[in-house]
Amino acid sequence: MARFVMVIDTSKCVGCMDCVVACKTENKVPEGFNRDWIVQDVIGSYPTLHLEIRSERCNHCDAPPCVYCCPTGASHVHSLGGVVLVEHNVCIGCKACLASCPYDARFIHPDGYADKCTFCIHRVEKGMDPACVSVCPTRCMYFGDVDDPNSVVSKFLASRKYHSLIPEAGTKPQVFFLA
Amino acid sequence: MHELTTTRHNDLVDPVLHIWGWEIPVYLFIGGLVAGIMIISGYFALKGQYKKNVFSSFYLPHISLILLSLGMFSLFLDLEHKLYVWRLYTTFEIASPMSWGAWILILVYPALWLNTLIRIPDRFKNVIPIFDRLSNRINQHPFLIKSIGTLNMLLGTLLGMYTGVLLSSIGARPLWNSAMLWMLFLVSGLSSAAAFVHLITSDRYERQLLAKADNAFLTLELFVIGGFISGLLTSTAVHIEAAHLILTGPFAASFWVFVITAGIIIPLVIQLLAVNNKVKHTPVAPIMVISGGLILRFVIVYAGQFSHYGHQALSK
Numbered sequence: 001m002a003r004f005v006m007v008i009d010t011s012k013c014v015g016c017m018d019c020v021v022a023c024k025t026e027n028k029v030p031e032g033f034n035r036d037w038i039v040q041d042v043i044g045s046y047p048t049l050h051l052e053i054r055s056e057r058c059n060h061c062d063a064p065p066c067v068y069c070c071p072t073g074a075s076h077v078h079s080l081g082g083v084v085l086v087e088h089n090v091c092i093g094c095k096a097c098l099a100s101c102p103y104d105a106r107f108i109h110p111d112g113y114a115d116k117c118t119f120c121i122h123r124v125e126k127g128m129d130p131a132c133v134s135v136c137p138t139r140c141m142y143f144g145d146v147d148d149p150n151s152v153v154s155k156f157l158a159s160r161k162y163h164s165l166i167p168e169a170g171t172k173p174q175v176f177f178l179a
Numbered sequence: 180m181h182e183l184t185t186t187r188h189n190d191l192v193d194p195v196l197h198i199w200g201w202e203i204p205v206y207l208f209i210g211g212l213v214a215g216i217m218i219i220s221g222y223f224a225l226k227g228q229y230k231k232n233v234f235s236s237f238y239l240p241h242i243s244l245i246l247l248s249l250g251m252f253s254l255f256l257d258l259e260h261k262l263y264v265w266r267l268y269t270t271f272e273i274a275s276p277m278s279w280g281a282w283i284l285i286l287v288y289p290a291l292w293l294n295t296l297i298r299i300p301d302r303f304k305n306v307i308p309i310f311d312r313l314s315n316r317i318n319q320h321p322f323l324i325k326s327i328g329t330l331n332m333l334l335g336t337l338l339g340m341y342t343g344v345l346l347s348s349i350g351a352r353p354l355w356n357s358a359m360l361w362m363l364f365l366v367s368g369l370s371s372a373a374a375f376v377h378l379i380t381s382d383r384y385e386r387q388l389l390a391k392a393d394n395a396f397l398t399l400e401l402f403v404i405g406g407f408i409s410g411l412l413t414s415t416a417v418h419i420e421a422a423h424l425i426l427t428g429p430f431a432a433s434f435w436v437f438v439i440t441a442g443i444i445i446p447l448v449i450q451l452l453a454v455n456n457k458v459k460h461t462p463v464a465p466i467m468v469i470s471g472g473l474i475l476r477f478v479i480v481y482a483g484q485f486s487h488y489g490h491q492a493l494s495k
Contacts, residue, residue: 099351106192
């Protein structure tokens with residue numbers, strides 16, 4: 001069984017937002033909404049400040065509260081790679097999944113259903129990388145199967161320091177940021 | 180310093196989550212009120228009070244049906260994909276409290292309808308013959324009346340609990356993530372229901388009985404709120420921060436003034452004086468209790484959406 005994860009090297013990310021534009025174009029994300037976004041995280045006191053730039057999105061959690069709380073089964077885990085998806089014509093727009101996501105990664109599409117990053121599953125099924133990964137000009141984003149020890153993501157996670165977002169929420173996020 | 184700058188600006192999500200407007204607090208309030216009314220009217224059915232024509236238990240199931248329908252309509256208004264609402268009933272998602280609630284509501288309607296058949300009001304008699312026949316059949320078997328009473332009490336308790344569990348199961352919002360919330364909403368629902376009966380009844384004995392019951396519910400509610408807050412304050416940093424939203428933060432004024440003082444303490448004092456015959460029973464106290472119950476739902480739903488996990492990343 002494959003388990004798709006995304007690994008982002010924050011030491012290479014410059015926050016150019018190419019990933020954001022690529023996602024909006026590829027997935028026809030409506031104006032005013034984002035499936036992925038850039039966060040600049042500054043910690044410390046001047047002059048010893050630390051800046052981390054992250055490209056963030058749905059974390060496709062291994063313990064996804066958005067899937068557990070969905071009353072219709074519209075939010076579900078895809079059989080390919082454990083990707084968390086929303087079946088648009090099953091979603092009633094109750095917004096329980098928006099409330100249950102600690103990352104606030106979901107939004108209500110103007111057509112009425114809950115929407116979010118899909119890891120571009122339509123591209124992945126054809127053997128391509130997600131749009132955001134494929135356009136990154138600094139090559140700081142990697143996508144692959146963490147269950148395959150020879151995949152690039154497995155090698156990075158085995159050799160580099162990394163963190164995930166809000167691990168204390170217990171959702172087991174699957175987007176990792178290399179320090 | 181810790182400064183976050185984000186390019187995200189999704190509607191209803193940024194800068195602060197506000198996905199649920201007035202519809203959900205109203206739905207939760209009416210759900211709690213109906214739950215309380217079901218428990219009270221079920222208790223009256225068990226005790227044989229339906230035999231007294233002036234007793235409000237005579238009308239409570241009918242009123243509940245209307246109220247519950249209003250609550251369901253409010254919930255429907257909140258849905259963003261309204262035409263797909265029927266999808267709720269094509270599956271049962273065991274991990275989803277909302278799915279449980281949808282199915283509990285399906286059971287509540289027939290239970291309330293059966294309760295209305297115990298005594299059909301005179302003006303509705305002989306309008307639908309099958310209802311009269313069913314009512315006669317039920318009244319020939321006292322155990323059926325007791326079963327309907329028990330069923331209403333049981334489903335009322337489930338409904339009241341569900342309104343709290345719906346929010347408390349959402350771990351991403353620390354204010355809601357408390358095992359006390361279902362108890363708070365259940366007791367608040369019972370208190371609002373007792374106040375509602377107190378308000379509408381013309382029977383003196385019943386008014387006195389429900390005022391006494393409401394005093395007990397209001398006192399219990401204060402203890403439950405105490406437990407709810409102390410549970411948050413002794414938990415993690417995000418839970419402590421969430422508690423301060425209603426204790427000292429932007430929702431503190433609504434919480435202390437409208438929920439605690441005007442919604443519980445003042446009506447409790449008035450009703451204590453009334454049941455001890457120091458002052459007359461007036462609609463003031465029950466109206467304050469009902470308003471307090473409604474504002475409690477608004478404060479909890481709005482402040483809960485405001486509460487969130489920090490965005491700190493922990494190195495591994």
